Amino acid sequence: MTPRSALRDLSFSAVIAGFIAVLVGYASSAAIVFQALQAAGAGTEQIGGWLTMLGLGMGMTSLGLSLYYRAPILTAWSTPGAALLVTSLPGYSVNEAVGVFIFASGLILLCGVTGLFARLMQRIPQAISAAMLAGILLRFGLDAFIALQSHFALAAGMCLAFFLTRRLAPRYAVVAALGVGLAVAGLQGQMTFAGKPLTFAAPHFIMPHFTLSSLMGVGMPFFLVTMASQNAPGIATLKAAGYRVPTSPLIAWTGLASLVLAPFGGFSVCIAAITAAICMSPEAHPDPARRYMAAAAAGGAYLLAGLFGGSIGMVFSALPAALIHTIAGLALLGTIAGSLHRALLEDTHRDAAIVTFLLTASGVGFFGIGSAFWGLAGGIITWGILALPGKTK
Template sequence: MPLGLNFKQVTFSAVTAGFVAVLVGYTSSAAIIFQAAQAAGASLLQIGGWLTMLGLGMGITSIGLSLYYRTPVVTAWSTPGAALLVTSLPGTSINEAIGVFVFAAGLMLLCGVTGLFARLMDHIPQALSSAMLAGILLSFGLSAFTALESNFVLTGAMCLAYLLAKRLCPRYAVLLALTAGLAVAALRGEIVLADQALRFVVPEWVMPHFTLSSLIGIGIPFFVVTMASQNAPGIATLRAHGYAVPVSPLISWTALTALVLAPLGGFSVCIAAITAAICMGEDIHPDAKKRYFAAVAAGVFYVLAGVFGGSIGMLFTALPQAVVHTIAGLALLGTIAGSVYRALENEHQRDAAMITFLVTASGVTLLGIGSAFWGLVGGVIAHLVLSNRRRIGR
């Protein structure tokens, strides 16, 4: 397909949509990325480097894939995957964390080049993968409200702003909640900016280290959650808007990008869903074939965000922890609700899904392997046993 972009056809609405998509993506989940990097033991400079690589990776892939396919293909980091990392990485060295990123990206690339993605996901019932995701995210949802105990005024203002915005302008609910939190924190003198000039942070190469326990306990659940809860909805969003883009190349290119960037902190590059939908609306252009301009604009803003990745890292260290925890929890409320609904929707898989959810949420570690893996194992075993019981009953 021909490459190139006719700048005369770029509309203000397309540029605005691209900016909003990136803004929503960062305000809704950058706090989770920051927590995941901290859980891996990354320093402030390393966290800045991670955000730089993620911004550049998402920007380049969004621009390249959108121009090539003339389709609004927006990429994103895996927010569900990052949430899993926050709960699974503590106690793991940063070298092992990078090993997990490389391993998961390699599995995704294998799925892309071999076309195994759809067939592989068919072997894991959606109810179980949704239940595992809900169990992973439970602590984030709780943290949005447990922060009321330590900072009632700040957290209460953010929750109230979120509810009001959800009623009046739901697309910007997370952004307005964050704005309210920043305003209250600033008025109370709780924002402590470091006396350091804003600058581009050069990403630091970290040699990956592979251990069986981390690859099984973190790498496999991270792979499953990312494919089932990030890439699959991203592909579904494209198809729902009438864009028949070949799936395997999209998975392959994004996975290859993540594989290359993993030692520099680019833990995942995936197909976006929510932010991509922002770039596919009729208000961008009446001709659906020309809406890819918005995705290209989003890619440009991603690159700019990547250049200032170090500044974003500094911002989160300056904020009260209540802001970070509350915004992360509020941003994931919709994902948690959707995961619980999909987990319990099928009554024949409900018991197995609840086992997956409870084991995952328990945080139990067995044989050095984390709860997300054991939740999935327990759910699959329960599903097989209960499915056989139903067949015998017939």
């Protein structure tokens, strides 16, 4: 693909979708990542450097993979993995934490190189993948309207702008909603950018230290949670949206990126699911073949975010939570509807799909693994039981 052909596929709506994806990613989980890095024993300056590496890593992989495969492949940090680190890393040194990052990244790279993960994903029916995606995104759709209760003027104004613009100019519906949200939040004094300067935080190499207790007690669960709760939904999101990209290379490239960044604090680079869905939505571009530029634009936004390290996360956090929830939910309406349609389309997979959807949306978790994995597992088990040979009445 030539740079000229990529520029032809670039659109304003794709740039906005990419920006919103990064905005939602940072605003929704930056606090968890901060806590995880603090739990790893990193000081304030180190946290800024680590976030610099995360931003640069996610930016380069999102941009490179999206342009190469011409598909909206967005990467992200592992939010479930970060949540696990918050509770598991206290008591370990920062060097042991880096050893954990390297260990888990090496295992992910191994999964990609051997193709084990790809073979598993190929056997999952599309209806179950779509149902899991719908279950993951349900909370975001609900949050868009729950915000009406606490921030009526903000959420109602954004919803009204979204649907009016969708009626007249669908490609710019999310842009209009974001503009109205920023205007209302500004008029109400809900945006507080004062005292949040943009600064570059240089990353520093940290010598890893490997111990059996840290690798088995933190590293192995971190690997399982990242694969089950981040990479699996990410690959399923691409599959459910109709993008046929090779699974193993994606896992291998993100695993390699994490492995390289780990000594500098880049604890994970994974295939994104929720934020990637924004780049795959019709609002990014009416033509699915051109939506890859939304993920590429998000990669550019990640690179800019990485240049400013931890400060950019604080800037995103200055926006009111209701604005983030509403814009995310509105941006994902089309994806939620499409996922539910694909999940329930075939009679033979409908029961398994609804089990997957409900389990995923319930938020249940066992053994530190989130509901996305259990929804997928429950749907596959249901599908297997119903597919057993025998007569039905």
